Amino acid sequence: xxxxxxxxxxxxxxxxxxxxxxxxxxxxxxxxxxxxxxxxxxxxxxxxxxxxxxxxxxxxxxxxxxxxxxxxxxxxxxxxxxxxxxxxxxxxxxxxxxxxxxxxxxxxxxxxxxxxxxxxxxxxxxxxxxxxxxxxxxxxxxxxxxxxxxxxxxxxxxxxxxxxxxxxxxxxxxxxxxxxxxxxxxxxxxxxxxxxxxxxxxxxxxxxxxxxxxxxxxxxxxxxxxxxxxxxxxxxxxxxxxxxxxxxxxxxxxxxxxxxxxxxxxxxxxxxxxxxxxxxxxxxxxxxxxxxxxxxxxxxxxxxxxxxxxxxxxxxxxxxxxxxxxxxxxxxxxxxxxxxxxxxxxxxxxxxxxxxxxxxxxxxxxxxxxxxxxxxxxxxxxxxxxxxxxxxxxxxxxxxxxxxxxxxxxxxxxxxxxxxxxxxxxxxxxxx
Amino acid sequence: xxxxxxxxxxxxxxxxxxxxxxxxxxxxxxxxxxxxxxxxxxxxxxxxxxxxxxxxxxxxxxxxxxxxxxxxxxxxxxxxxxxxxxxxxxxxxxxxxxxxxxxxxxxxxxxxxxxxxxxxxxxxxxxxxxxxxxxxxxxxxxxxxxxxxxxxxxxxxxxxxxxxxxxxxxxxxxxxxxxxxxx
Numbered sequence: 001x002x003x004x005x006x007x008x009x010x011x012x013x014x015x016x017x018x019x020x021x022x023x024x025x026x027x028x029x030x031x032x033x034x035x036x037x038x039x040x041x042x043x044x045x046x047x048x049x050x051x052x053x054x055x056x057x058x059x060x061x062x063x064x065x066x067x068x069x070x071x072x073x074x075x076x077x078x079x080x081x082x083x084x085x086x087x088x089x090x091x092x093x094x095x096x097x098x099x100x101x102x103x104x105x106x107x108x109x110x111x112x113x114x115x116x117x118x119x120x121x122x123x124x125x126x127x128x129x130x131x132x133x134x135x136x137x138x139x140x141x142x143x144x145x146x147x148x149x150x151x152x153x154x155x156x157x158x159x160x161x162x163x164x165x166x167x168x169x170x171x172x173x174x175x176x177x178x179x180x181x182x183x184x185x186x187x188x189x190x191x192x193x194x195x196x197x198x199x200x201x202x203x204x205x206x207x208x209x210x211x212x213x214x215x216x217x218x219x220x221x222x223x224x225x226x227x228x229x230x231x232x233x234x235x236x237x238x239x240x241x242x243x244x245x246x247x248x249x250x251x252x253x254x255x256x257x258x259x260x261x262x263x264x265x266x267x268x269x270x271x272x273x274x275x276x277x278x279x280x281x282x283x284x285x286x287x288x289x290x291x292x293x294x295x296x297x298x299x300x301x302x303x304x305x306x307x308x309x310x311x312x313x314x315x316x317x318x319x320x321x322x323x324x325x326x327x328x329x330x331x332x333x334x335x336x337x338x339x340x341x342x343x344x345x346x347x348x349x350x351x352x353x354x355x356x357x358x359x360x361x362x363x364x365x366x367x368x369x370x371x372x373x374x375x376x377x378x379x380x381x382x383x384x385x386x387x388x389x390x391x392x393x394x395x396x397x398x399x400x401x402x403x404x405x406x407x408x409x410x411x412x413x414x415x416x417x418x419x420x421x422x423x424x425x426x427x428x429x430x431x432x
Numbered sequence: 433x434x435x436x437x438x439x440x441x442x443x444x445x446x447x448x449x450x451x452x453x454x455x456x457x458x459x460x461x462x463x464x465x466x467x468x469x470x471x472x473x474x475x476x477x478x479x480x481x482x483x484x485x486x487x488x489x490x491x492x493x494x495x496x497x498x499x500x501x502x503x504x505x506x507x508x509x510x511x512x513x514x515x516x517x518x519x520x521x522x523x524x525x526x527x528x529x530x531x532x533x534x535x536x537x538x539x540x541x542x543x544x545x546x547x548x549x550x551x552x553x554x555x556x557x558x559x560x561x562x563x564x565x566x567x568x569x570x571x572x573x574x575x576x577x578x579x580x581x582x583x584x585x586x587x588x589x590x591x592x593x594x595x596x597x598x599x600x601x602x603x604x605x606x607x608x609x610x611x612x613x614x615x
Binding site: 037131154 | 448453456457458461463464465466480481482507508511512514517542545603
């Protein structure tokens with residue numbers, strides 16, 4: 001019997017001929033990423049367990065990306081970035097994207113691919129649940145806590161249980177107004193927030209093939225919201241072209257065997273899909289936007305690793321062009337590179353930045369995670385007064401974006417932009 | 433974690449208690465390996481639970497820790513963000529175990545890796561059988577959770593594959609015992 005792509009990668013990383021779901025194996029890490037929120041604690045674990053003079057297993061495989069609490073007055077947050085600075089210097093860390101310098105980038109999960117750290121066939125750990133994003137590059141990528149990360153930092157290895165794989169095939173052509181965010185929300189709605197717990201979610205089909213890397217990242221990014229261990233899309237020519245443009249490091253492409261075994265198999269016809277939202281307070285509380293039009297909202301937020309990439313801003317701009325917004329629209333490009341694209345990407349001769357300004361959106365904020373997870377009370381875009389926010393982010397649990405009485409509606413950038421124009425929750429298809 | 437029998441007050445919560453509710457994001461500026469900040473995390477444990485669903489607070493206003501020792505949860509306890517601050521804040525508050533119908537995987541892993549709090553699964557949903565404040569007794573080895581108020585006992589699933597790691601006291605102790613890393 002053959003293996004799934006996830007099993008093949010884990011077999012390769014553990015130097016075994018084959019692995020099966022349920023096997024507990026030691027795998028070698030290719031990349032360990034940490035950021036300003038979990039980095040200091042991870043470093044604390046490393047030093048506590050391996051000694052004050054402990055060295056990371058490989059100074060080129062630990063990637064430090066401060067991104068969560070960057071633009072705040074909070075002193076502890078500044079201290080935490082300083083902790084990373086000292087560590088980077090002490091260890092000779094090659095890849096450290098330092099805030100306030102030329103090397104600063106922004107959101108970790110958009111930075112990793114941009115800077116060539118995501119490669120097919122590899123194993124990537126990150127101290128962040130949305131590390132599953134990088135399965136879009138045909139690798140095994142999963143989120144871990146500080147203690148596991150401290151272990152990886154010191155040894156380069158981690159004990160893992162091989163997950164069973166669930167297959168999701170989306171075939172056909174997505175209708176106008178329906179994008180990757182709608183696809184993954186629909187799947188999460190069908191599965192439930194614990195429907196994929198401990199499993200690998202493997203996405204395939206012609207509709208997935210047709211997606212660019214940004215859209216594939218959106219799909220894999222939200223695998224965690226169904227409880228999955230990882231999300232994954234087999235590498236193809238698009239993946240290879242993207243990766244080779246950003247790194248010279250060699251990589252290996254794996255593809256599931258035709259006779260691989262899956263826990264479950266779900267098939268979706270792309271033509272049947274519609275714009276959807278996840279209403280408060282669960283990512284699986286998914287409904288068609290058409291059924292909820294007119295629902296009262298207070299603001300719109302476009303940003304995060306889920307919905308703050310170049311493709312996301314192009315989607316939003318396609319709806320906002322030539323129109324005016326009726327409420328506060330917060331724009332947070334995920335990275336410095338995405339922010340630059342606001343000036344180079346154009347629709348009918350207007351740059352994205354111009355389109356947003358013409359529409360009356362707030363000026364795009366400096367790149368970071370910002371209000372996706374609320375954060376310190378002075379965070380840009382934080383919901384502090386019970387607002388109902390339509391957001392391109394990934395979670396809508398109680399208090400997610402700030403105050404306990406605020407509420408988040410998860411949506412695609414198209415739906416978010418349409419709602420900004422309408423001033424209420426709106427179906428984007430009427431604006432395209 | 434060396435205790436085999438845990439006794440104390442139970443605190444009952446519902447399904448899908450995510451890590452933002454366990455420890456809201458604004459407290460993630462605290463670094464768990466700094467002792468003073470470890471204690472502060474304990475004082476904020478479960479403060480993100482909406483007041484409407486949980487009028488009885490896990491940590492009483494003005495207190496440093498919790499009077500509750502055993503959290504009784506429903507499905508998918510600890511879902512959402514991977515923040516290890518979540519199980520750490522529970523352990524720092526004085527809680528010893530979470531007995532839930534099911535766990536989200538990163539939270540479960542973090543409990544096991546840190547040794548901060550036992551994550552055990554119940555055979556059946558328990559929310560209907562416990563009220564916050566009930567005196568409870570959890571025997572992890574025997575696989576039983578008992579409600580002293582009602583006298584009822586409930587089966588707890590064995591720890592399974594992670595038992596060795598939990599009994600060793602966490603991932604580092606386990607790895608040392610196996611010779612994966614030196615002492």
